[in-house]
Amino acid sequence: MNLEHIALGLGIVGFGCFAWPILQRLSGKAPAEAPGSGKSLRSPLWWAGFVLTIAAIFLQRIASQQMAGL
Numbered sequence: 557m558n559l560e561h562i563a564l565g566l567g568i569v570g571f572g573c574f575a576w577p578i579l580q581r582l583s584g585k586a587p588a589e590a591p592g593s594g595k596s597l598r599s600p601l602w603w604a605g606f607v608l609t610i611a612a613i614f615l616q617r618i619a620s621q622q623m624a625g626l
Contacts, residue, residue, distance in 0.1 A: 560619045562615060566612035566615065567608070567616075570606070572605070574602070574606075576601065577599070577602075
């Protein structure tokens with residue numbers, strides 16, 4: 557397993573953290589929040605998705621630089 561696989565895994569998990577609340581609301585399992593409340597930006601799941609996605613992008617850039625240096 558190399559750095560690109562780790563970056564891909566982090567990206568998938570990060571996207572899942574973003575998409576899960578949306579899918580729950582679309583399926584009717586979770587209530588929609590009031591417009592303009594900003595609750596989704598304070599959600600720990602949103603922040604986890606954000607951090608994981610940024611980490612995946614960072615690791616992908618490192619992996620591409622390593623491949624260019626070979």
